Amino acid sequence: MAIDKVTELAAAIDKIRSGDTVLLGGFNICGCPTNLLYALAERTDIRDLTLVSEDFGSSGLSFTQGPEKLFLNGQLRKIILSFLGNHKSAELAIAEGRLEAEFVPQGTLVERLRCAGAGLGGFYTRTGVGTEVEAGKETKVIGGVKYLLELPLRGNVALVKAHRADRYGNAVFRYTAANLNPCMAMAADLVILEAEELAEPGEIRPDEVQLPGVFVDHIVVTREVQF
Amino acid sequence: MDKRHFIAKNVAALFRDGDVVNLGIGIPTLASLYIPAGLTVFFHAENGCVGTDRTFTKPWNPESTRESVRQWLLEHNEYSGTGREVHRDLCNAGNESITLLPGAACFDSCTSFAIAKGGRLSATVLGALQVDREGNLANWKIPGKKLNGMGGAMDMVTGAKTVIVAMEHCTKRGEPKIVERCTLPLTALGCVNRIVTELCVMECRSGELLVTALAPGVEREDVISRTAAELRFADKLTQMSV
Numbered sequence: 001m002a003i004d005k006v007t008e009l010a011a012a013i014d015k016i017r018s019g020d021t022v023l024l025g026g027f028n029i030c031g032c033p034t035n036l037l038y039a040l041a042e043r044t045d046i047r048d049l050t051l052v053s054e055d056f057g058s059s060g061l062s063f064t065q066g067p068e069k070l071f072l073n074g075q076l077r078k079i080i081l082s083f084l085g086n087h088k089s090a091e092l093a094i095a096e097g098r099l100e101a102e103f104v105p106q107g108t109l110v111e112r113l114r115c116a117g118a119g120l121g122g123f124y125t126r127t128g129v130g131t132e133v134e135a136g137k138e139t140k141v142i143g144g145v146k147y148l149l150e151l152p153l154r155g156n157v158a159l160v161k162a163h164r165a166d167r168y169g170n171a172v173f174r175y176t177a178a179n180l181n182p183c184m185a186m187a188a189d190l191v192i193l194e195a196e197e198l199a200e201p202g203e204i205r206p207d208e209v210q211l212p213g214v215f216v217d218h219i220v221v222t223r224e225v226q227f
Numbered sequence: 228m229d230k231r232h233f234i235a236k237n238v239a240a241l242f243r244d245g246d247v248v249n250l251g252i253g254i255p256t257l258a259s260l261y262i263p264a265g266l267t268v269f270f271h272a273e274n275g276c277v278g279t280d281r282t283f284t285k286p287w288n289p290e291s292t293r294e295s296v297r298q299w300l301l302e303h304n305e306y307s308g309t310g311r312e313v314h315r316d317l318c319n320a321g322n323e324s325i326t327l328l329p330g331a332a333c334f335d336s337c338t339s340f341a342i343a344k345g346g347r348l349s350a351t352v353l354g355a356l357q358v359d360r361e362g363n364l365a366n367w368k369i370p371g372k373k374l375n376g377m378g379g380a381m382d383m384v385t386g387a388k389t390v391i392v393a394m395e396h397c398t399k400r401g402e403p404k405i406v407e408r409c410t411l412p413l414t415a416l417g418c419v420n421r422i423v424t425e426l427c428v429m430e431c432r433s434g435e436l437l438v439t440a441l442a443p444g445v446e447r448e449d450v451i452s453r454t455a456a457e458l459r460f461a462d463k464l465t466q467m468s469v
Contacts (some may be wrong), residue, residue, distance in 0.1 A: 008318030027274040027302075027336075028322045030315070041266065054336075058322065063293045083376040091374050106273065107340035114337050126385045130416035133381065156375075174306055175327075176275040177316035178335040186260070210335070227297045 004167045005193075007218040012192045013039045014139055015165060015218070016046050016157050019077075023113070023188050024053040024067060025160035025181035031173065032066065033161035033194035040159070041069040050078040052113075054106060054180050059086035070098065080153070082106040105133060108150050109196040110183045116152035117186025117215075125150055158188030161209060165195035166202075169216025170209040178210055185215045192218045228469060230395060230425045233442070237467045238352055238393045238423050242268045243393040249273060249343065249383050251353030252321035254393045256283060258352055271348060272319040275339050276329025283323040284313070306326040308466040320379065341381070351387035352392050353380055355419075357409045360456045362419040362431040364392065365411035377414060384418040395455055396424035403455035405429075406438070424449050428467060429458075440465040 013036065014023035016022065022040075026032025040046065047198070049070065057066015070076050071090055078100035085091065104112070106125045115123055124147035128134055138149040160181040162171035171193060173181065185191045193211075198221045228236070235257035242248060242262065249271040250256050259281045262268050271278040286303075287296050302379075303315045308359045310317060310327025319325045327333075342348065357365040363385060367377040397403055405422065422429040427450050428440040438450060439461045447460055 027318070027320075030274070030318045030322070058287070058291050061291060061296075062289060065293070081376055083378040084374055094369075094374065103376050105381035106336070106379040107386075108345055110336040110340055115265070124346070127381045127415075128383075131381065131413045133377075171334075173316075174319035175310060175333050177331070180336045181276050182335045183337050184423060208342050218300070222398065225297055225300045227292055227300060 005169050005213075005216060005219045006167060006198065007220055009035065009039050009220050009222065012036070012220050013043055015190055015192070016040060016043075018046050019048045019121045021050040021052065021154070023155035023158040023184040024051060025158065025179070025184045027054050027176070027179040028058055028122045029066070029227070031161050031179050031181055035222045035224055036159040036192055036194050036220060037067070038069065038226050041073055041075070044073050044075060047075050048077045049075055050080065051076055052080045052153065052184070054081065054109070055083045055087060056081060056087050056090060057061035061106045061210065068139055078102070079164075080104060080109075080165040082109050104127040108133075109153070110180060112150055113180070113183040116154040117183060120152060122149055122151045124148065129212035153187065155184070156190065158191045159194070160185045160191065161194040163195070164197040164199055164204065165193055165205050165216070165219050166169040166199040166213070167219070168201055169193060169213030169219055170204050171211040171216065172204060172208055173210055173212070182211050185211055191216050192220060194220050194222060197221070232257055233467075233469065234395070234423055234425055236429060238391060239263065240468055241352070241391060241421065242266065246349035246360065247271055247277060247347060249348050249351040249387065250268045251351070251356050251380065251383075255352035255354065256319070256321060256323070258393065271339075271342060272325070273339050274318065274320050274345065275335060276327065276331055276333045277342070278328045279319060280328045283319060283325050286324050306395065328403065338380055338439075340431050343379070343382050346386055346388065348383070348387040350389040350391055351383040352391045352393050354394045355404060357404055357406055357411050358392050358419050358422055358431075359406050359409045360431075360436055361434050362417040363409045364390070364414045364419050365409045366414050368412045370412065378379040380414050384415045389420045390418045392419050392422045394422070394424060396426045403453055406455040426453065435459055437461055438464065440467045443469060
């Protein structure tokens with residue numbers, strides 16, 4: 001692994017290829033790497049992406065923000081989400097088949113990512129039994145209870161955000177901003193971490209690290225607030 | 228007291244000391260305002276914490292501009308480490324700003340859903356589009372009309388020990404939401420234990436809906452006429468608290 005992972009924003013985004021599956025950390029704006037996301041939205045030549053995210057950004061605002069920017073730019077082929085909310089144009093695109101959509105229960109989504117990150121072949125869960133989510137899935141009765149087989153979900157690139165990271169990529173989050181960031185980072189081949197603050201190795205206590213640097217490839221340091 | 232707060236107050240009356248409860252978006256979140264004095268209830272927000280306090284505010288609204296939201300984010304970045312302050316990195320599952328009580332814990336999503344799916348929730352409270360006599364729940368999609376996504380609801384109702392539906396008894400158009408058989412896409416099979424509306428409290432058990440309490444001034448006939456499922460009434464009907 002590279003020793004010093006600090007990278008310029010443009011150079012990091014340049015690693016993303018058309019056709020990639022992009023894993024996006026954050027729960028709405030909280031913990032969302034907006035600088036990385038909006039820099040990707042500037043690169044309209046990167047297209048045909050599959051976006052994996054908890055949500056699609058805030059609903060009911062008078063301006064566009066969050067993952068919806070990528071959609072309105074025509075950069076998305078498919079979304080894998082647990083919550084869409086009130087995004088009328090995306091809803092219409094899904095209904096008309098212009099945007100492929102897969103809805104995954106949030107607990108199943110994070111566990112599929114964790115599975116991919118941990119090199120596991122899948123897991124059985126009760127979530128979704130007897131609903132549309134069950135369609136086409138293998139089922140198994142364990143201890144008298146019916147479970148669904150869910151498969152790992154892997155990405156080419158993950159865009160994640162932490163409050164502070166050292167040059168090796170060891171990262172810490174504040175309050176509820178960790179959310180899906182650790183499991184997204186674990187599940188991608190290439191991980192780009194947006195950090196508000198950069199630390200030198202040793203400045204973050206080893207037992208304080210929430211995302212070990214071994215999962216991180218590039219760090220983009222920015223205190224900018226994009227919205 | 229308005230209808231939504233009345234429902235929330237009667238939901239809160241169901242909690243016991245030491246319960247860990249997940250609150251969904253809307254009426255369920257209001258239940259945290261009505262915890263009876265002397266009771267300690269730990270609220271779980273699936274985006275990553277246990278121990279939310281009772282304040283929750285929407286940091287922005289439809290009138291917000293890009294610049295005003297940006298300003299809000301810049302101004303709420305003083306970090307004390309206690310969670311007592313409104314902070315841009317601290318929110319609930321409805322993206323409302325929250326604060327934390329002493330003894331709260333924050334964690335990532337995998338841990339959060341382990342709490343839910345591993346059976347650590349005493350209860351989950353959530354809204355519904357439809358509930359039926361078998362306790363089936365539909366709350367995430369209206370085909371051809373509304374595609375919200377299920378968020379964490381399917382996981383919460385599968386893992387929690389008790390599932391409480393808190394909702395208005397009928398839709399805005401006056402159609403019953405408590406029905407013989409759900410027609411909308413399901414969130415989970417047979418998961419609902421209780422229903423609290425502005426008219427009554429019901430228990431769902433073994434394919435039967437048992438009304439246990441009525442709102443003040445509400446008669447049995449009022450509930451029957453606004454419900455599209457067979458009902459049974461408890462021998463000793465109590466009154467919901469105002």
